[in-house]
Amino acid sequence: MALPSSLLPTKIQNESQRPPSMYRGRFAPSPSGLLHFGSLITALASFLDAKHQQGIWLVRLEDIDPPREQAGASSAILKTLETFGLHWDESVLYQSEQSPVYEDVLAYLTEQNLSYYCQCTRAEIKAVGGTYQGHCRDLHHRNNNCATRLINGTATVNYSDLIQGQVYCDQDLAQEDFTLVRKDGLYAYQLAVVVDDIFQNITHVIRGCDLIQPTARQMSFYQILNRPSPQFGHVPLAVTEEGYKLSKQNNAPVIDIKNPQPALIAALQFLGQQPPSLLTNCSVSEIINWAIKNWSIDKIPKMQEIIPCH
Ligand code: GLU
Ligand code: ZN
Numbered sequence: 316m317a318l319p320s321s322l323l324p325t326k327i328q329n330e331s332q333r334p335p336s337m338y339r340g341r342f343a344p345s346p347s348g349l350l351h352f353g354s355l356i357t358a359l360a361s362f363l364d365a366k367h368q369q370g371i372w373l374v375r376l377e378d379i380d381p382p383r384e385q386a387g388a389s390s391a392i393l394k395t396l397e398t399f400g401l402h403w404d405e406s407v408l409y410q411s412e413q414s415p416v417y418e419d420v421l422a423y424l425t426e427q428n429l430s431y432y433c434q435c436t437r438a439e440i441k442a443v444g445g446t447y448q449g450h451c452r453d454l455h456h457r458n459n460n461c462a463t464r465l466i467n468g469t470a471t472v473n474y475s476d477l478i479q480g481q482v483y484c485d486q487d488l489a490q491e492d493f494t495l496v497r498k499d500g501l502y503a504y505q506l507a508v509v510v511d512d513i514f515q516n517i518t519h520v521i522r523g524c525d526l527i528q529p530t531a532r533q534m535s536f537y538q539i540l541n542r543p544s545p546q547f548g549h550v551p552l553a554v555t556e557e558g559y560k561l562s563k564q565n566n567a568p569v570i571d572i573k574n575p576q577p578a579l580i581a582a583l584q585f586l587g588q589q590p591p592s593l594l595t596n597c598s599v600s601e602i603i604n605w606a607i608k609n610w611s612i613d614k615i616p617k618m619q620e621i622i623p624c625h
Contacts, residue, residue: 338370
């Protein structure tokens with residue numbers, strides 16, 4: 316079956332050197348701010364799940380939205396991860412350096428008639444109920460102040476989540492012809508995340524529950540690109556990106572890189588891992604070693620309700 320050439324198995328990082336069953340996980344923060352307690356939980360869960368299964372754990376910086384980027388955040392995030400004992404196994408991938416791969420996939424989709432240009436405004440889409448109805452599919456716009464959308468014909472709606480069990484996604488949202496390139500020319504999250512998870516040969520995606528709804532679209536995109544999708548597990552979130560205040564309301568410790576142990580212990584508690592009290596006096600690497608050994612994904616609490624897609 317046809318594939319974009321950048322995503323051919325032979326081009327994918329390390330595929331030739333690894334046994335086919337090897338676990339490859341990742342943490343993919345956006346450098347729009349520093350790590351907070353919520354993102355520490357996600358980073359820790361993806362790391363522990365990989366390491367408990369003798370897997371590879373990668374860090375990818377999703378820096379494709381320069382207007383939302385905070386200066387210095389990328390290096391601060393990496394430093395924080397190291398301080399918390401979350402060491403990655405291969406070089407960090409920066410999405411800002413992936414344009415040739417995204418362009419290759421976009422060219423493939425154009426050639427296969429799987430994408431089209433859309434001129435609709437946010438207000439127009441809102442007027443028809445907020446979900447895009449494929450208005451521009453057959454209008455053959457040229458790329459002039461247009462977004463690029465995927466023809467999302469193979470919509471996946473339900474899937475089995477490693478943490479949440481059977482997940483039922485919103486059907487309209489799952490089937491929407493979602494955006495691959497925004498009107499302002501920036502690559503959309505859905506394009507970059509799926510292409511890079513394929514490019515890095517990721518087998519397991521453990522991330523926050525705020526991304527549960529987009530998972531259905533991402534699974535459809537894997538099908539369209541003729542690649543198997545990774546397994547997904549969504550961890551409940553204590554806080555949101557803007558949730559610095561929320562974390563205070565929840566009494567969640569703010570991340571202090573000078574004293575990482577209390578936040579590490581609190582994150583393990585949040586993940587239902589029941590760290591013994593004597594771990595409190597241990598070093599970061601002792602805590603991490605205990606957590607890798609004793610990791611149980613089944614102990615992670617399920618979320619109370621499905622958080623709407625953003
Ligand atoms: N970059 C996304 C975020 O920080 C996460 C992407 C993902 O894990 O799929 O919200
Ligand atoms: Zn349109």
